[in-house]
Every structure is written in C-alpha cells, then in structure tokens.
Amino acid sequence: MSAAVRVEIDEPIATVRLDGPERHNVLDAAGWRSLAEAFQRLAERPEVLAIAVRGTGGRAFSAGSDIAAFEDQRSIPDDVRTYSRAIAGALNAIQACPHPTVAIIEGLCVGGGLEIAACCDLRVCGEASRFGAPIGRLGLTMSYDELEPLVRLLGAGPVLELLLSGELIGAERARMVGLVNRVWPDASVVEHGYGLVARIAAGAPLVNRWHKKFVRRLLERRTLTDREREEALLAFDTEDYREGRRAFMEKRDPKFSGE
Secondary structure, eight states: OOOEEEEEEETTEEEEEEEOGGGTTOBOHHHHHHHHHHHHHHHTOTTOOEEEEEESSSSEEEOOBOGGGHHHHSSSHHHHHHHHHHHHHHHHHHHHOSSOEEEEEOSEEETHHHHHHHHSSEEEEETTOEEEOGGGGGTOOOOHHHHHHHHHHHOHHHHHHHHHHOOOEEHHHHHHTTSOSEEEOGGGHHHHHHHHHHHHHTSOHHHHHHHHHHHHHHHTOOOOOHHHHHHTTGGGGSHHHHHHHHHHHTTSOOOOOOO
C-alpha cells in the first residue's frame, strides 16, 4: 500500500506527513495528487506560518514513486502522461505555497522523495540519511518538471552525478553540495527540525513570504521591473515593521500580527 498524505496542524505550524512507513513512504498517482491538494489547501490558510514536511517511521523521508504500481499506472502512454502530470502538480504546489517549508529528513530520501525535498525552502537531515536518484537502473528519466527544482538548487554537476552514477550519498556529502542546510544527530533531528520551523514561524509572516518570493524571483535571472523593486519596500508600511522596531527598542521579543 502506498503512503497516505496527512496534514496535521498545531497553529501556527502545519506538518505534511508522507505516511506509509512499511514501504518507505512511497507515493502512487493518487498519493501525488493528495500531496498537491494538501499544499493547495494550506496555501489558503493565513494562520499557518510555516510547514514541516516529513515521512513516518524514522527509516525514510520518502523513496519516491511506488514502482509496484507502475504496471497499472505508468505503462501505456496516456497513463504515463497522467502520472507525470500528478508528480508535476505536487511539485508545483509545494513550490507555489507562500508559507516557508522545511523538509525534516530521516533515513532514505531518493527519487521522488528527493524531488519533494528539493521543492522545500530548507532541508535538514539526520547523520545517517542517504540521498540519491538511481532511476537509471529502472530505465527511467526524470521529466523537466522533476529536474528543474534539483538543477536550480544544486546546479548541473551534482544532479548529473546523482543521475548518472546512481549512487546514494550520505548526509555530509549532501550538505557539501547544498542539498541539505543542516545535519543533526539522528535521535534529535526531528526535535531540532521543529525548533527551526518554530523559529521561522515566530518571524514576521509577511516578511517571510516576501523573502521567499524575492529569492525565487531572482533565480529567474530576468530584469526586475520598477513595480517589483517597489514591492520590496512595502514592508516599511506594515504594522509588523512598526512592532519589530518597537520591540527592538524595548529589548523584547516582537509579537507579529501579519499586518
């Protein structure tokens, strides 16, 4: 049975959980569509200020697509296209979500799991985590939609190394190539990961969303318009800016309202 996608909300933090630990949290076509729907729903909830993405069971973030389902779901051309659209829809929904996202990775993170993690804003992992994309051994290619977040994150060299060699890399190598931001001991990665998510959620919500938007826009390498440059100044006209300034002068933690 493929993983279910479950959403747990403990305001202001939401968790999107890939929940199929008996098979390393793999996803079939329905699972990919559920992942897209989960992020689309969360994007519409302003009370959510940060999202953790994780697998269940401690052994894997996700091993990606459910290969056992390919005979029924990914064999004839129409089914292949439908399945590909399901993956692209999920990856696009993660990237389009305005809330900051953190992948908390335990254990194995390969194939489609690697793609999900690459679409998150930050990635943290345990010391024993392993990463890779050995799909060449299946005679499969990653589509452009699947490759784009990985290439944007890592550049061509590390992505081709993973794809062409089919090797799995460890946590430190993943950190060196920029795949993960932080590595913690396996026993404490979830605690530390949620600590990071909570720190993000404690920031000014509008500023977090703006920064996420601005950074992604700069990666497009197109000339900024005057309107876009003006948007970067809008924070100075928010109540959160006034609260942050007061809190700094009063030497206290700010209480942001998202206004």
